[in-house]
Amino acid sequence: MENIRRKNKMIETYSVLLIDIFSVVVSYALALFIRFRLIHYESYPVQFHFMVGAYIVALCLLYNMFLDANSNFFTRGYYQEFYYIVRYTLILVVGLVVILYLTQQSYDFSRSVYVIFAALNIVITYAAHIVFKKSMWKFYRKSTSATKMLVITRDSMAQEVLENLIKGNEWYYEVTAVALYDADKKGQRIQGIPVAAGHSDLYETVVQMMVDEVFICLPETPAAEIRDMIRQFEEMGLVCHYNVDLFSRDNPNTYVQKMAGYSVISFALKTMDSRRLLVKRCMDITGSLVGLVITAVITPFVALAIKIDSPGPVFFSQIRIGKNGRRFKIWKFRSMYIDAEERKKELEEHNEMKGLMFKMEEDPRITKVGRFIRKTSIDETPQFFNIFVGDMSLVGTRPPTEDEFEQYNGYYRRRMSITPGLTGMWQVSGRSDIQDFEEIVKLDLAYIDNWSLGLDIKILFMTIFAVLGKKGSK
Structure with missing residues (x-):
C-alpha cells in the first residue's frame, strides 16, 4: 500500500x-533551426538528428529517474x-558528447549545436518550471479538488x-x-486561518465541514485521547496526520512522513493507488462523453414529454x-411536480425507508412521465455532465441531500x-428494493474497503x- 502523499509526489x-x-x-x-537555417543554411541528415534527439530524451529520462532530481521541486x-x-x-550535454563519441558519431555533429541547445534549454526549462509552479499553486488552491486540511493544536502553538x-x-x-484544543476562540483568525x-x-x-485531512499537533496529550481522536476521524473517512517522533499502531495504512x-x-x-484513480478518472471521462451523446439524442423527446405532462x-x-x-x-430530468420539495414534509410519515433517506413506492409527487423515466433510469442521464466535470464518478456512493447530510x-x-x-454497490444489490439506510451504508463502506x-x-x-431488467427500479 502506497504512502498517502506518494500519489501527489507521483x-x-x-x-x-x-x-x-x-x-x-x-x-x-530550435537549435537545429538556428544553426542550419538562420546562421548558415544547409541541408542536414534528418534521420541522424532524430537519433540524437532520442539520445537527449533518454538522458533526460535517466536523469529524472535515477537522480531523484525533482524531489524538492515546489520548495x-x-x-x-x-x-x-x-x-x-x-x-545532458556531457552525456550526449560521451554517447556520440562512444558510437563514433561525434564528427557528424555540429559543435555549435551543443552551445545553442544548452542556452535554449536553460531558458526554456527554467521558464516552464516557474510557470508550472505558479500555475499549480494558483489553480489548485482555488480548485475544490485541493486537499482541505484542518489543524488541531493548542493555543500557544x-x-x-x-x-x-x-x-x-x-x-x-x-x-x-484550525481547532484549538485548550481555548475557545471560535470565529477568530490565526495567521489568516479561521x-x-x-x-x-x-x-x-x-x-459538517468541507475537510479531507486532519493535522494533529498536541504534544503531551495522553495517548488514550489521541487514539480516540484518530479513531473518530477515521470513522468519518478522513486522513489523520499526527505530529510525533515515534508512534506504533496496528493499522496497515499508517505512514511515517515529513x-x-x-x-x-x-x-x-483505506488509501487508493493514484495510478488506478487516474485510470478510473479516464473511464469517467470516456463514459460521460458517451453518456452525454446519448443524453443529447434523447433530450428533445424527453423534454417534450415532460412539458406536455406537467408545467415546470x-x-x-x-x-x-x-x-x-x-x-x-x-x-x-424532472420527474416530479414543481411543488415536490414543499410536499415532502407532509409525506414523511409515509416514508418506507428506515433511516436518513426518503422513499415512497406510490409517491404522489411523481408525474406520469416521471414514473417512466425513473423506471428506465432515463431521469439520471443528465448526471453524465456531473461526471464529466468531476463532481461525480460513474461508480461510487450515493450523494446525499443537504438535510440528510x-x-x-x-x-x-x-x-x-x-x-x-x-x-x-447498493444500487446493483437491489436498487430501490433496499429499505434500510444502515444496509446502504454497509454496502457503500464495503465498496470503499474493497475498491x-x-x-x-x-x-x-x-x-x-x-x-x-428493471430490477428494483421505482
Whole structure:
C-alpha cells in the first residue's frame, strides 16, 4: 500500500518529467533551426538528428529517474531552480558528447549545436518550471479538488504550527481551518486561518465541514485521547496526520512522513493507488462523453414529454454533498411536480425507508412521465455532465441531500470519503428494493474497503443488466 502523499509526489514527478522532455525537444529543434537555417543554411541528415534527439530524451529520462532530481521541486527558490537547471543541462550535454563519441558519431555533429541547445534549454526549462509552479499553486488552491486540511493544536502553538505549514509551500494541500484544543476562540483568525472549533464541539463541527485531512499537533496529550481522536476521524473517512517522533499502531495504512518539517504518522482506514484513480478518472471521462451523446439524442423527446405532462422546467437541479463535504449541483430530468420539495414534509410519515433517506413506492409527487423515466433510469442521464466535470464518478456512493447530510454521524460520513457515483454497490444489490439506510451504508463502506477497477467494471455491467431488467427500479 502506497504512502498517502506518494500519489501527489507521483503527479509532481511525472508532470515535471513531461515538462523537461518537452523542453529538451523544443530546445533541440530550435537549435537545429538556428544553426542550419538562420546562421548558415544547409541541408542536414534528418534521420541522424532524430537519433540524437532520442539520445537527449533518454538522458533526460535517466536523469529524472535515477537522480531523484525533482524531489524538492515546489520548495526550490528562483536561484536554486536556476542552479539546478544549469547543472542538469550540463549533464545532458556531457552525456550526449560521451554517447556520440562512444558510437563514433561525434564528427557528424555540429559543435555549435551543443552551445545553442544548452542556452535554449536553460531558458526554456527554467521558464516552464516557474510557470508550472505558479500555475499549480494558483489553480489548485482555488480548485475544490485541493486537499482541505484542518489543524488541531493548542493555543500557544497555533501561530508557529500554522506558519510552518503555510511556509511548507506544498501545492496539494490547503490549511482551511484550525481547532484549538485548550481555548475557545471560535470565529477568530490565526495567521489568516479561521478558528472553527474548540475541544467541546470539535467532532460535531468536523462532521459538517468541507475537510479531507486532519493535522494533529498536541504534544503531551495522553495517548488514550489521541487514539480516540484518530479513531473518530477515521470513522468519518478522513486522513489523520499526527505530529510525533515515534508512534506504533496496528493499522496497515499508517505512514511515517515529513510535512513542513514536522514528523507525522498518517492514518487512514483505506488509501487508493493514484495510478488506478487516474485510470478510473479516464473511464469517467470516456463514459460521460458517451453518456452525454446519448443524453443529447434523447433530450428533445424527453423534454417534450415532460412539458406536455406537467408545467415546470425540463431539468431538476439540487445541491448535493460530494466528496468529503464538497457541495455541488446535481442535474436530472424532472420527474416530479414543481411543488415536490414543499410536499415532502407532509409525506414523511409515509416514508418506507428506515433511516436518513426518503422513499415512497406510490409517491404522489411523481408525474406520469416521471414514473417512466425513473423506471428506465432515463431521469439520471443528465448526471453524465456531473461526471464529466468531476463532481461525480460513474461508480461510487450515493450523494446525499443537504438535510440528510446534516444528520450524519462520523460513521455515516465515511460514505463521503470518495467521489459519489451515478451507480454503486447498493444500487446493483437491489436498487430501490433496499429499505434500510444502515444496509446502504454497509454496502457503500464495503465498496470503499474493497475498491478496485475490476469492481467498478463489474458494477457497471451489473447496473446495465439491472436497468434493462428493471430490477428494483421505482
